[in-house]
Amino acid sequence: MSNHIDHFEALFNSTYLRWFDLNGAAHIVTIQKVARDVELTMRGGKKDKKPIIHFAERDKPLVMNKTNMRSIADLHGVQPSKWIGKQVELYPSTTEMYDTDLRKMVTRECIRIRAVSATPKAPRPEQPVEDGAKLERKQRIVELRDYLNSALNGQFSEWSAFAAWAGTLLDVPLEVAELGNLTDEQIDTLKDAAMETIDDLEKEKA
Secondary structure, three states: OOOOOOOHHHHOOOOOOOHHHHOOOOEEEEEEEEEEEEEEEOHHHOEEEEEEEEEOOOOOOEEOOHHHHHHHHHHHOOOHHHOOOOEEEEEEEEEEEEEOOOOEEEEEEEEEEEOOOOOOOOOOOOOOOOOHHHHHHHHHHHHHHHHHHHHOOOOOOOHHHHHHHHHHHHOOOOOHHHHHHOOHHHHHHHHHHHHHHHHHHHHHHO
């Protein structure tokens, strides 16, 4: 009998696993034995035969219905002989059924079966999404730096050198990480300055 569930059904001893035996929590169990055509005494004294499953971690076996059998089959295949040693998770739930005494649909507690719950992963920190315009500005800066670096024989191979040059022209202190925040107008200013610098170099060579 359960020591935690305050329900009249838990006051009666049961040969088979009942919903109140789970004490309101999910339990990981290992399938130990699958038995078929076990004779059971149903409500009203009616006899019936049903499959039952024994679990290594539980003293009582579970009477199986088609819903739970199908859940295991979905997880471990349709051959019960290959279920031995496989793990599933038992959890308390409810089901809708027709009560022949009350002559209406009622909600009853039950045991359901699912895959063993995976350990939840810590959510990844949300990354800011950059809009297309900002990405385009970043690409313009990369192309400008590469163009200058090539024309000036590697003078701007380090991004810090390019940031210092850009900061001097724009008259603002710039760190490498701040280059991506430049406006289109500022990038145009840098581009014009770069073109003038390269033109001056070509005149000197001539």
